[in-house]
Amino acid sequence: EKKASSFARPRTPVLNPDVSKYEEELADKAQRVRELLAGRIGDVELQVFASPPLHYRMRCEFRMWHVGDDIEYAFMDPETKKPIFLDQYVLACERINLLMRELKEYLKADEMARKKLYQIEIVANTEDEILLCMVYKKPLGEEWVECAEKMSEKLRCHIIGRSKKKKHVIGADHVVQRYEFDGKSYPQWQTENHFSQSNAHICKQMLTWAREQLGKDGARDDDLLELYCGNGNFTLPLSVIFRKILATEIDKFSVQAANICAKEAQVNNVVIVPLSAEEATEAVRGSRAFQRLQGVDIDSYNLRS
Structure with a gap:
């Protein structure tokens, strides 16, 4: 029987990690690496570097799930193929979480920005500069560009709008x-x-x-x-x-x-x-x-x- 890899990806994203277990989980991962490399690199002491347990990710991607005039951030469960909804993502940096809150309220109030929005990707840096990429299942014309310019100013972010064979950049593309x-x-x-x-x-x-x-x-x-x-x-x-x-x-x-x-x-x-x-x-x-x-x-x- 084939043994499953101890480094297999989780079936669903971790949304609410238990921070109190971080050191234990890090030590366990380090031990698995030692066992994996045993006999291959000799007796070498691993240097282990800890990450902040929360708010460390500077980029993330979400599906946008429409329920009537409402809209939700979602991950798709790869096993059940059903959406997992979330309002915040505690693994992402504070600036991304702030944008998630402000963007959701903005989309609820603006049909042009909300309609046919399929997916978003957010990229931030450590100086709180942020880029929002919005993927649509509709053509994006001048009316959307005007809408996005207002949204960019309101949310203090760069925006990329994507639709089939089209890309609009509001601000910078990076x-x-x-x-x-x-x-x-x-x-x-x-x-x-x-x-x-x-x-x-x-x-x-x-x-x-x-x-x-x-x-x-x-x-x-x-x-x-x-x-x-x-x-x-x-x-x-x-x-x-x-x-x-x-x-x-x-x-x-x-x-x-x-x-x-x-x-x-x-x-x-x-x-x-x-x-x-x-x-x-x-x-x-x-x-x-x-x-x-x-x-x-x-x-x-x-x-x-």
Whole structure:
């Protein structure tokens, strides 16, 4: 009989966690990791980093459930296929919960904003800047844009409206999350429908840990090859440690965002190229030439990391 993975996802989202059990659950997870890695990495002591047990998520997504003129936030239970309704989401940051309260009241009073609204995604940063993406099952015209402009001002958020083959942006299409190390700020763009670290507290600890393992700024005489760098979350904070970084990413928005953030942070030793992991391997080995690498001297990199 096949044993179920101890890391299987819960069948339904945790809506009301018991905070008093957090330390116990974290210790249990650490022990499962030790058992999983036993005999593979030797006798290595795990470093365990705790997250705030509540209000740590900086992004979330909800279905919007219509009952007459009323509207509810919902998760779909993957087992029963029935909606689970909620007014607040205590795992999300305080700013997201505030927007959830204000948005629900706004939608109840505004039919244009409410009608045919199917799903929302919310992305926030640690400075309380927030982006609301609204997905509709109806065309969005100028009347909706005027409605969204008022809603954006009232709710103090950027808004993206999506319908079939259409996208309207009110304000900005992203928020900027910043992490500071040794007095230098590293920005990163975060937006809907693109991956970013959802737990900003743990992300800062991840970056701090990675920097500590690699040494002091300027300590390395080699270059880093980073595959699928995303929005540059690790790329930019690690740039001061390495001589140069060659990073790859296939998502066009992420490449654009990372390059803009690198320029803002005055990071000049990073090159981001649109290659897959397999293509990057071929390029580094010299077994295949890519037009996308025009102007990039692969042979000048000492890629030992």
